[in-house]
Amino acid sequence: MTTITATPVLTPPPTITRVWNIVKLHLVNRQTYLGIPWIITGGAWAVSMAIALIIRSVASPDDVAKATEGMTNSWAVLSPLWYLCAVGVLAIAQSFPFALGFGVTRRDFYLGTSLMFLLSSVGNALLLSTLVEIERATNGWGIGGVMFDALFFQGQTWIANVFVFSVIQLAIFFIGACIATIYMRWRAMGMLIFWLVLALVLVGAVALITLTYSWPAVGGWFAAQGVVGGFAWGLIPVAVAAVTGFFILRRATPRN
Amino acid sequence: MSTVIEATGLTKNFGTFTAVDDVSFTIEENRIYGLLGRNGAGKTTIMQLLTGQDFASSGTVTVYGESPVENARVLSNVSFIKESQKYPDNVKAKHVLAAAPTFFGNWNAELADELLAAFRVPLDRDMKKLSRGQVSAVGVIVGLASRAPITFFDEPYLGLDAVARQLFYDKLLEDYAEHPRTVILSTHLIDEVSDLLEHVILIDEGRILIDTDADELRGSATTVVGRSADVATFVEGREVIHRDGIGGLSSVTVTGQLSSADRAAAVAANLELAPVSLQQLIVRLSSLETTSEGSKS
Numbered sequence: 001m002t003t004i005t006a007t008p009v010l011t012p013p014p015t016i017t018r019v020w021n022i023v024k025l026h027l028v029n030r031q032t033y034l035g036i037p038w039i040i041t042g043g044a045w046a047v048s049m050a051i052a053l054i055i056r057s058v059a060s061p062d063d064v065a066k067a068t069e070g071m072t073n074s075w076a077v078l079s080p081l082w083y084l085c086a087v088g089v090l091a092i093a094q095s096f097p098f099a100l101g102f103g104v105t106r107r108d109f110y111l112g113t114s115l116m117f118l119l120s121s122v123g124n125a126l127l128l129s130t131l132v133e134i135e136r137a138t139n140g141w142g143i144g145g146v147m148f149d150a151l152f153f154q155g156q157t158w159i160a161n162v163f164v165f166s167v168i169q170l171a172i173f174f175i176g177a178c179i180a181t182i183y184m185r186w187r188a189m190g191m192l193i194f195w196l197v198l199a200l201v202l203v204g205a206v207a208l209i210t211l212t213y214s215w216p217a218v219g220g221w222f223a224a225q226g227v228v229g230g231f232a233w234g235l236i237p238v239a240v241a242a243v244t245g246f247f248i249l250r251r252a253t254p255r256n
Numbered sequence: 257m258s259t260v261i262e263a264t265g266l267t268k269n270f271g272t273f274t275a276v277d278d279v280s281f282t283i284e285e286n287r288i289y290g291l292l293g294r295n296g297a298g299k300t301t302i303m304q305l306l307t308g309q310d311f312a313s314s315g316t317v318t319v320y321g322e323s324p325v326e327n328a329r330v331l332s333n334v335s336f337i338k339e340s341q342k343y344p345d346n347v348k349a350k351h352v353l354a355a356a357p358t359f360f361g362n363w364n365a366e367l368a369d370e371l372l373a374a375f376r377v378p379l380d381r382d383m384k385k386l387s388r389g390q391v392s393a394v395g396v397i398v399g400l401a402s403r404a405p406i407t408f409f410d411e412p413y414l415g416l417d418a419v420a421r422q423l424f425y426d427k428l429l430e431d432y433a434e435h436p437r438t439v440i441l442s443t444h445l446i447d448e449v450s451d452l453l454e455h456v457i458l459i460d461e462g463r464i465l466i467d468t469d470a471d472e473l474r475g476s477a478t479t480v481v482g483r484s485a486d487v488a489t490f491v492e493g494r495e496v497i498h499r500d501g502i503g504g505l506s507s508v509t510v511t512g513q514l515s516s517a518d519r520a521a522a523v524a525a526n527l528e529l530a531p532v533s534l535q536q537l538i539v540r541l542s543s544l545e546t547t548s549e550g551s552k553s
Contacts, residue, residue: 004258009405010361012332094344102359103331
């Protein structure tokens with residue numbers, strides 16, 4: 001039988017456009033990346049400021065200073081992270097099957113999703129670091145409240161904070177997404193094996209450090225890296241998760 | 257006719273289970289195909305293989321002469337609406353319809369709006385809160401308005417009421433007439449779509465039972481009704497695919513075209529000849545396969 005092969009009717013847009021289309025797909029509901037993280041941050045800020053006001057209205061100046069000091073240990077500044085971790089997981093678990101239904105390739109989907117993660121992480125980092133500066137400049141929003149200038153962001157420059165915030169969010173996104181790709185490819189069995197292996201590796205590492213009495217050395221190494229240096233090392237697991245996720249997803253199939 | 261899709265020796269195993277077993281067929285451009293078969297016959301798996309969503313264990317699929325897997329040149333021409341399509345939790349119908357035009361080069365917004373009104377889809381409600389039928393309607397709207405050169409519908413009607421299903425068939429035919437494209441429709445509701453289909457591929461247990469022109473299939477079997485003795489005489493030497501009988505009357509379905517001499521003989525013997533609907537024919541042929549499989553083992 002001789003057959004003539006039909007020619008494609010439509011020509012796909014160039015790769016860059018296809019990748020950007022995935023960013024647009026993730027932003028089709030703007031709440032996910034733009035709205036909700038800042039609603040959470042705003043809520044955490046309102047609560048932090050309310051606490052600061054309550055303390056100031058009853059405590060002695062001495063105690064207020066102590067309380068302000070204590071607020072620098074609050075994790076309120078990182079409150080949207082837990083939500084963003086879910087966003088990273090769902091970007092694969094839910095948006096991947098959705099995108100494939102639109103005739104998207106896995107490669108384009110992953111590259112576009114990675115670009116979305118990068119834009120969201122850096123964008124949020126720029127704003128959060130600026131809020132750190134504003135908080136410093138206004139002496140705690142005029143009421144001595146502390147939320148952004150806390151934890152390891154204290155005493156760091158604006159650009160250092162942009163870097164650290166970016167790394168933390170990228171880690172949350174890419175590690176969450178990478179674990180979701182394992183599920184997408186190997187389902188429950190993949191999850192079981194992954195968590196088991198991870199637990200064994202962690203226990204093994206703890207055992208190794210403990211048995212060789214190396215905890216002081218490990219602590220000393222981290223202290224020597226400094227905040228920026230320590231987070232710079234964090235880019236290695238982020239890169240590993242990002243690359244691993246890509247190769248796992250290339251052969252994954254959304255199941256019913 | 258030019259071939260858009262060609263499957264050769266296509267096989268898909270899930271562990272020890274063979275979902276698609278050494279299947280070969282071609283799909284011609286700008287025709288409507290019915291991919292029919294029972295639950296678990298392998299229809300969805302075949303569609304997933306044709307759209308690069310799943311990976312073949314062995315054999316090949318080519319679409320426009322190329323593998324569809326991770327192939328944007330192919331996939332930008334494909335729309336695949338499946339019954340089991342998942343939508344993200346944070347997505348409303350309006351988001352699905354806002355996102356779709358980006359991915360379908362032939363998207364027609366007017367048609368989408370018209371279908372939205374016809375199917376009465378609530379735009380501003382989360383997809384996960386829509387009824388089964390409303391979710392299906394969103395899929396149908398995307399599938400039709402995308403006007404993709406190759407459109408797959410995998411049981412797209414789930415939960416749709418009879419009115420909405422008829423609307424889908426009517427709109428599909430109407431739009432297909434104006435904008436011809438290749439349509440592959442998998443369904444259980446064979447009678448409902450039988451007028452739509454130009455070609456039928458019947459799958460059972462991962463293998464192809466029938467791959468033929470729908471018109472040819474429609475005339476390929478006849479039910480003979482009458483007195484048992486007369487019927488028995490008439491069907492002698494023909495391939496019988498079904499027998500029924502009450503008292504002295506029997507109803508026997510035979511395959512093969514009947515000649516005018518056959519028809520005259522039937523009238524003379526007081527026999528009634530009835531055409532067999534596509535659905536009946538497929539039920540008969542599928543169950544025939546099942547029983548002969550059973551007797552072999």
